[in-house]
Amino acid sequence: MRLENVWLRYHRRGPWVLRGIDVRIGPGEVAIVLGRNGVGKSTLLQVAAGVLRPGQGRVSDRPERVGWVPERFPADQPFTVTRYLTGMARVAGLGRAAADEAVASWTDRLGLSAFRSVRLPELSKGTAQKVGLAQAMLRPPGLLVLDEPWEGLDAATRELVPELIAEVLAADGSVLVSDHRGETVRLPAARRWLVADGSLSEETSSTDETIAVVEVAVPAARVAGTVGRLRAEGHQVLRVRSDASTDAVAEPAAGEAR
Amino acid sequence: MSALVRMRLAGFLRTGRAVAPLLAGLITLGTLYGGGRAQPAEAYGVSAVVLFPVLAWQTKILLDVEPDVQRRLAQVTVGVARERLAGLLAAGVAALVTVAVALLFPWLVGGVSGPVDPGDRSIPVGLALGVWAHLLVVPAAVALGALASRASVGGAGFGVAVLALGGVGAVVLGLSGSVAPWLAPPIMAAARTTGGDAAALTLLGLSVWALAWSAAVVGGYLWRRRAQG
Numbered sequence: 442m443r444l445e446n447v448w449l450r451y452h453r454r455g456p457w458v459l460r461g462i463d464v465r466i467g468p469g470e471v472a473i474v475l476g477r478n479g480v481g482k483s484t485l486l487q488v489a490a491g492v493l494r495p496g497q498g499r500v501s502d503r504p505e506r507v508g509w510v511p512e513r514f515p516a517d518q519p520f521t522v523t524r525y526l527t528g529m530a531r532v533a534g535l536g537r538a539a540a541d542e543a544v545a546s547w548t549d550r551l552g553l554s555a556f557r558s559v560r561l562p563e564l565s566k567g568t569a570q571k572v573g574l575a576q577a578m579l580r581p582p583g584l585l586v587l588d589e590p591w592e593g594l595d596a597a598t599r600e601l602v603p604e605l606i607a608e609v610l611a612a613d614g615s616v617l618v619s620d621h622r623g624e625t626v627r628l629p630a631a632r633r634w635l636v637a638d639g640s641l642s643e644e645t646s647s648t649d650e651t652i653a654v655v656e657v658a659v660p661a662a663r664v665a666g667t668v669g670r671l672r673a674e675g676h677q678v679l680r681v682r683s684d685a686s687t688d689a690v691a692e693p694a695a696g697e698a699r
Numbered sequence: 700m701s702a703l704v705r706m707r708l709a710g711f712l713r714t715g716r717a718v719a720p721l722l723a724g725l726i727t728l729g730t731l732y733g734g735g736r737a738q739p740a741e742a743y744g745v746s747a748v749v750l751f752p753v754l755a756w757q758t759k760i761l762l763d764v765e766p767d768v769q770r771r772l773a774q775v776t777v778g779v780a781r782e783r784l785a786g787l788l789a790a791g792v793a794a795l796v797t798v799a800v801a802l803l804f805p806w807l808v809g810g811v812s813g814p815v816d817p818g819d820r821s822i823p824v825g826l827a828l829g830v831w832a833h834l835l836v837v838p839a840a841v842a843l844g845a846l847a848s849r850a851s852v853g854g855a856g857f858g859v860a861v862l863a864l865g866g867v868g869a870v871v872l873g874l875s876g877s878v879a880p881w882l883a884p885p886i887m888a889a890a891r892t893t894g895g896d897a898a899a900l901t902l903l904g905l906s907v908w909a910l911a912w913s914a915a916v917v918g919g920y921l922w923r924r925r926a927q928g
Contacts, residue, residue, distance in 0.1 A: 491779075492771045494925065509775045515766035519713035528709070531702035533776050576772065 442466055442584060442615060447488055447498035449481075458484045460639035461498070466632075471606055471616040473625040475644075476636035482619040483512060483588050485636060489617055490586040504583025504614065506533075512588040514573035516561045522548065523557040526575055533580040540579070547575040551598060567593035574598075578605060585609045587618040603627045623677035626652055654679065703773055703785040708792060711761040717793070720757035724750060724797055725804070732810025739811050740820050743829025744893035746801055747836045748886050751843075752866035754797060754836060758790040758844025759858060770850060783921060786850075790841045798833045802826075828893045831902060832886075835909045839869075839884035842916035851923040884912045 443465040450457045458481040466472050474482045487493040488500060490509040518525060523544060530540035548554050551571045556564060561572065570593045577585060585606065591599050606616045606628065618625060625631060629652055633644040659667045661683075668678050711717050727749045732742065765773075774782040805811045813822055820828070845851060847861035872880055873887025880888070885905045892901055 487771075490775050492775055507775050509772060511768050511772070513768065515768040515772070517766050518769060519710055524709075528702065528706040529772070529776070532706060532773060 442489070442503045443501050444485075444489065444495075445498050445501060447495040447500065449484060449488060449493060449496050457496075457639050459488065459495075462488075462639075462641045463498075464634065464641055464643070466615045466617065468613040468615060469610050470632060471610060471618065471628055471630070472632040472634050473628060474617060474619040474634050474636060475621075475625075478621065480636045481639055482621075482636050485641070486586050486588050486617055486619055489584070506580055506582045506584070508577030508580075508582030508585045508609075510570075510573050510577045510585075510587045510590050512592065514569040516564055516569040516572075518561050521558050521560050522553055522564070522572055525561055525572065526579065529576045530579045535580060543579045544575075547578055551575050551601065552595075565593075567595055567598075570594055571598060574602075574605070581612055581614070582609060583614050585614060585616045587616065589619055589621065591620065591622060591624040599624065600627075623679045626654070626677050626679060700777060700781045700785050700788075703777055703782070704789045704792065707761065707765060707786065707789040711764050711789070711793060714764050716760050716764055717757070720753055720760060721797065721800075723756070724753045724801065727753065728801055728804045729808070732805045732808050736810060736812040738814065738819060739805075739822060739825030740828040740897070741825075741894040742805055742811055743802070743825070744832050744890035746805070746829070747832040748870070748890050750798070750801055750833065751836050751840050751869055751884070751886050752862065754794045754840030755844040755847065755862055755865060757793060757797060758841045759847045759862060761790050761793055762786050762845060762848035762850060763858075767850070783924060786848075787841060787845060787917065790844060791837060794837045794841055798837060802829060802833060825893075828897055831906075832889045832893050835889050835906060836884070836886055838913035839886065839909055839916070842913040842920065843884075845920040846916055846923065848920075850927060851920050853927065881908070881912075884909050 444462050447459055447462040448457055449459040462485065474485055476482050484493065487509075488495055489503075490507050491500070491503060492509065520528065526544040526548065527540050530543050531537070535543060548557055551574060553568070553571055553575065556568055561569065564572065570590075574590060577587075587602070587606075590602050594602070602624075606618070609616050618628070618631075635642050635644055657667070664681055668681065671678055728746060731746060731749060770782070773785070777785070811825075814820060843862065843865040847858040847865070849855070849858060852858050852861060869883040869886055871877070872883035873885065875891070877883075885908045889905050889909075892905060
């Protein structure tokens with residue numbers, strides 16, 4: 442798939458959010474879209490997924506089946522998890538039996554089994570996000586677009602995301618994923634696209650060095666300063682947790698540093 | 700695409716927001732038929748006129764029930780054209796159900812009578828003209844409702860304005876002697892036809908007019924959707 446000289450703005454007289462983006466991603470490739478808040482990462486992903494139409498330029502060779510996981514799953518819908526996912530599977534073109542099978546399989550895999558009969562508005566943010574993940578995978582996508590997929594997910598499901606990405610890649614699919622929390626350190630082979638001022642540049646990996654995760658304990662009062670300093674030095678802070686002795690209980694925005 | 704039509708209809712029905720336009724329709728029909736008995740063709744002609752804004756409103760509600768992000772998910776899954784078409788089809792199906800209720804309603808409340816004078820139309824002919832008048836309204840109302848939907852106009856205020864303008868305009872511009880009747884769907888002309896001389900050529904002409912008007916408004920809706928992204 443290729444984005445050719447893509448320009449986009451939301452209003453006729455508004456500022457350009459994307460300016461002449463020209464980039465290509467091939468089968469079996471994953472690219473991480475990086476950038477500060479509001480620079481157009483989600484916009485770029487939505488153009489790639491086919492949600493937004495470029496004002497100028499075009500997207501060519503987009504795979505037929507696209508799975509898109511939006512940043513916020515639209516949970517304000519009058520369906521149970523099963524009914525929603527079955528409906529989306531049918532919309533994606535699966536027959537009744539295949540849809541039931543896909544829904545059963547993905548709800549099991551994503552830990553949604555206990556929520557099958559729960560209505561979408563009653564789900565927690567993280568559980569709703571899992572439903573968003575499931576709907577994108579019901580029919581194996583040739584292009585998987587993940588907009589901040591780790592947001593709100595529990596630790597077990599966060600670990601599952603790279604697995605899903607690997608499966609799409611193994612089937613010669615392409616994956617685009619945005620992340621501002623450093624979770625994409627789990628995808629060491631990924632290309633890194635940096636969006637800034639509406640333009641895209643690709644960070645070239647200067648070395649093939651492997652990545653290590655270093656856990657650092659600091660006094661609670663110095664967390665903000667330490668995190669800021671580590672980030673300024675180019676490290677990715679994965680999470681910050683409140684107590685080093687309770688490894689399993691992590692704050693959603695929290696973590697380790699490398 | 701039929702799966703998406705079913706999903707949207709289910710969403711519309713399950714939220715309970717289908718009740719409001721249905722109630723409005725029933726109250727309007729109750730008022731219409733509460734005043735006495737009329738012959739089917741004449742009664743149905745007026746019924747079709749009053750249903751026009753109700754069906755347009757129903758269409759807007761049906762399309763607005765779906766969250767914006769869910770509509771985009773549907774678009775990613777089935778493509779732009781099918782996503783648009785599925786919304787219009789779902790609204791069309793819902794409108795046909797309301798039309799069926801409207802056609803049945805006067806018989807349940809004793810609002811229609813058979814021919815009285817020798818020149819009056821038979822009940823089957825009156826019924827056929829009534830069905831025609833209502834079917835004429837469906838595409839026009841769906842088109843107007845779609846144009847007024849959130850996905851098309853954005854803010855709720857604009858949507859209500861489009862609905863109000865379309866509903867009032869259809870009546871005002873459809874009056875006899877209107878300077879620009881072609882700006883509105885021919886629902887008033889259809890009502891006059893069912894109550895008067897219903898020549899085959901007139902029916903055909905009004906049908907083509909209604910379809911052309913609906914196609915133009917759907918074109919506006921699709922253009923707005925394209926502009927909204």
